[in-house]
Amino acid sequence: MILGDMIRVGICYPKGVTSFEVTGSQLAMVTMFSVSSIKELDSDTTGKAWFWDSASGLLFIKLVGFHDSIDGEVCPGLRCPTITIIRNGGGSTPADCFDAAYTGAAPYKKQDTCSETVPSRKPCSKSETIPEGIGMPVVPSIENVPKFAPECSVPVIHPNRGSIEYMGCFRDTKIRDLPYDRWILMASMTPEVCIERCYYRGYQYAAVQIGNQCFCGNAYGIFGEDSGGCKKPCSGDSSKICGGMMKNSVYSTGNAADAALPTCGPGNSGVQINGNCFYLGGSPVDYVLGEKQCVGLGGHLAKIDSADTMTKLEMYLRPSKSDVWIGLSDVVTEGNFQWTDGSSLGAYNNFKTNVGKSDFVFLEVASVFHWQTAASIKAKRPLCKITGSAPTTSKCGTNDYGNRTGTSQACYAVLPDRATFREAQYACWTRNGRLAPITAASKNEVIQHIYLFGHSGVRDYWVQGSDSSVYTELRYGAVFNEGTAGLSTLNIPVCLLEDVSASNPCSTGWTLSNGYCYLYSNYKASSYADTLNLCKQGISDIVTIHSAAEHEFVINMVKSVSGRKSSVLLGFKYSSGSFRWADGQTTQVTYWKTGKGDGNTAKGKCAVLKIKSLKWFNVDCKRTKAGVVCKAPAAN
Numbered sequence: 001m002i003l004g005d006m007i008r009v010g011i012c013y014p015k016g017v018t019s020f021e022v023t024g025s026q027l028a029m030v031t032m033f034s035v036s037s038i039k040e041l042d043s044d045t046t047g048k049a050w051f052w053d054s055a056s057g058l059l060f061i062k063l064v065g066f067h068d069s070i071d072g073e074v075c076p077g078l079r080c081p082t083i084t085i086i087r088n089g090g091g092s093t094p095a096d097c098f099d100a101a102y103t104g105a106a107p108y109k110k111q112d113t114c115s116e117t118v119p120s121r122k123p124c125s126k127s128e129t130i131p132e133g134i135g136m137p138v139v140p141s142i143e144n145v146p147k148f149a150p151e152c153s154v155p156v157i158h159p160n161r162g163s164i165e166y167m168g169c170f171r172d173t174k175i176r177d178l179p180y181d182r183w184i185l186m187a188s189m190t191p192e193v194c195i196e197r198c199y200y201r202g203y204q205y206a207a208v209q210i211g212n213q214c215f216c217g218n219a220y221g222i223f224g225e226d227s228g229g230c231k232k233p234c235s236g237d238s239s240k241i242c243g244g245m246m247k248n249s250v251y252s253t254g255n256a257a258d259a260a261l262p263t264c265g266p267g268n269s270g271v272q273i274n275g276n277c278f279y280l281g282g283s284p285v286d287y288v289l290g291e292k293q294c295v296g297l298g299g300h301l302a303k304i305d306s307a308d309t310m311t312k313l314e315m316y317l318r319p320s321k322s323d324v325w326i327g328l329s330d331v332v333t334e335g336n337f338q339w340t341d342g343s344s345l346g347a348y349n350n351f352k353t354n355v356g357k358s359d360f361v362f363l364e365v366a367s368v369f370h371w372q373t374a375a376s377i378k379a380k381r382p383l384c385k386i387t388g389s390a391p392t393t394s395k396c397g398t399n400d401y402g403n404r405t406g407t408s409q410a411c412y413a414v415l416p417d418r419a420t421f422r423e424a425q426y427a428c429w430t431r432n433g434r435l436a437p438i439t440a441a442s443k444n445e446v447i448q449h450i451y452l453f454g455h456s457g458v459r460d461y462w463v464q465g466s467d468s469s470v471y472t473e474l475r476y477g478a479v480f481n482e483g484t485a486g487l488s489t490l491n492i493p494v495c496l497l498e499d500v501s502a503s504n505p506c507s508t509g510w511t512l513s514n515g516y517c518y519l520y521s522n523y524k525a526s527s528y529a530d531t532l533n534l535c536k537q538g539i540s541d542i543v544t545i546h547s548a549a550e551h552e553f554v555i556n557m558v559k560s561v562s563g564r565k566s567s568v569l570l571g572f573k574y575s576s577g578s579f580r581w582a583d584g585q586t587t588q589v590t591y592w593k594t595g596k597g598d599g600n601t602a603k604g605k606c607a608v609l610k611i612k613s614l615k616w617f618n619v620d621c622k623r624t625k626a627g628v629v630c631k632a633p634a635a636n
Contacts, residue, residue: 015090022050038060050062167221169250172207183213194242288479289456301383323363324381399538415428458476458477460473593617
């Protein structure tokens with residue numbers, strides 16, 4: 001049966017049958033339905049209907065062909081119709097439905113349409129010698145039938161067909177190296193039969209396997225060659241070889257290869273597919289470093305949103321024989337896969353049937369580039385989708401601490417050293433900036449800077465989240481999605497820098513006075529070394545006081561934030577017989593409380609300003625527990 005064929009079949013059952021259960025598998029195993037007349041059955045085109053004529057004892061079903069027959073297939077498309085019938089009742093006595101259905105005025109008797117008179121039977125006679133012999137005379141006048149002469153078809157000539165060549169013996173798996181149009185001929189398979197089948201279906205290669213199977217495809221060899229593995233005789237010609245157990249004897253069919261895809265990307269080693277440039281990176285790296293490489297080229301790990309794109313990518317990737325990262329993961333929300341550009345998975349996917357429980361998606365070479373998941377630390381080659389040119393960058397910020405990308409006005413600095421959260425805040429403040437705020441508008445830009453200017457090793461990064469009560473980090477293992485960390489966690493600071501000038505001499509959080517900017521955050525450091533570590537970076541230092549006006553300014557600034565009971569550690573430390581300022585100046589403006597200072601170093605060799613008394617006191621440099629004030633030159 002081929003596409004469009006319909007055959008009505010009547011099966012005789014005892015008239016006492018009370019019910020039937022009929023199932024079929026012409027397209028898929030389904031429960032078939034009953035109709036109330038033969039007319040309804042004849043009008044059905046689904047192949048799922050049946051009719052029980054209890055008067056004649058005939059159960060009628062209709063077989064429907066749903067596939068074209070190619071190369072004489074017995075079951076087109078490997079889909080032979082099968083019907084399962086279970087009857088209830090009727091007993092075990094043999095049934096004969098012929099008379100009730102086909103004799104006399106029976107409903108299924110067909111009228112004779114022959115226009116010629118059918119000769120009557122001639123009595124048998126042993127004395128007859130005429131050729132008509134026994135039973136009935138031959139009446140030549142009924143129909144003039146010429147002697148049968150078989151017509152041999154003329155071989156089809158394909159003027160544009162290329163040569164047919166044996167490509168070799170190659171390994172296969174259940175995933176299938178040549179995955180299309182599997183066909184089994186238990187008694188008649190040969191390489192020629194398979195080659196013709198694949199040729200007519202438009203494929204470039206044909207493969208015969210295990211003696212009786214045929215596969216088609218446009219590429220081969222992904223699982224490697226096995227020159228001695230094809231030893232199985234063909235079911236249709238035992239003198240020829242048709243592969244082996246999971247071994248393909250591969251032939252070209254003569255169909256021309258598809259036109260080469262346009263090239264693009266670094267060294268023109270990428271390919272243009274549906275208007276997009278896909279480029280396979282050289283060395284296996286972890287997922288995040290793969291994305292870093294792609295961002296540096298002006299794109300992201302690849303987004304694949306159609307079967308056509310996936311098919312063409314398979315052809316591009318086959319020669320690599322490598323597992324390949326793409327830009328898909330469910331690291332943010334388990335089971336909710338998103339692309340690196342933030343978009344959802346969409347309608348198309350090419351996941352394997354059994355997908356792992358890891359978060360990051362790659363194209364698995366062992367399954368002919370079906371989608372599988374793995375941990376981000378696994379090394380695989382990155383497949384980039386390049387959407388533009390490599391990003392242009394320019395220096396920005398005070399002392400060129402930061403960088404801008406493209407036409408963006410935002411200036412970010414990814415600092416070189418790991419720090420606690422508090423240290424990270426001061427690292428940004430002392431460079432005329434602040435920890436980079438993470439918003440819907442800024443997040444992708446911040447992450448781009450991490451990829452372009454961050455560390456090559458596994459590092460998390462401090463940023464400022466929307467909730468200031470928690471300490472927000474961008475996590476390497478989560479492709480720089482947000483998480484929270486402890487105050488003492490060591491991460492890399494990412495700063496958003498401000499432009500300062502004569503008209504805007506201090507950045508946010510600093511206070512201007514007499515040519516200097518001062519920073520006080522109500523934070524108390526535990527020692528002089530800790531205070532110096534916070535303030536002496538970027539353009540600033542620990543606060544020094546060189547006039548009565550400056551002394552008064554510092555007192556008022558601190559008091560406005562923390563009240564009269566607070567204190568400030570000064571950049572004034574005992575060394576070589578006297579107290580000396582951290583900035584090297586030698587002014588001797590001092591506000592020691594009586595009995596304190598040089599003569600009281602046994603109490604401590606550092607100086608603290610207590611706001612309530614407006615005086616300075618000796619303090620142990622290792623146990624200061626005083627407020628931190630930083631001082632920096634104002635911009636001009």
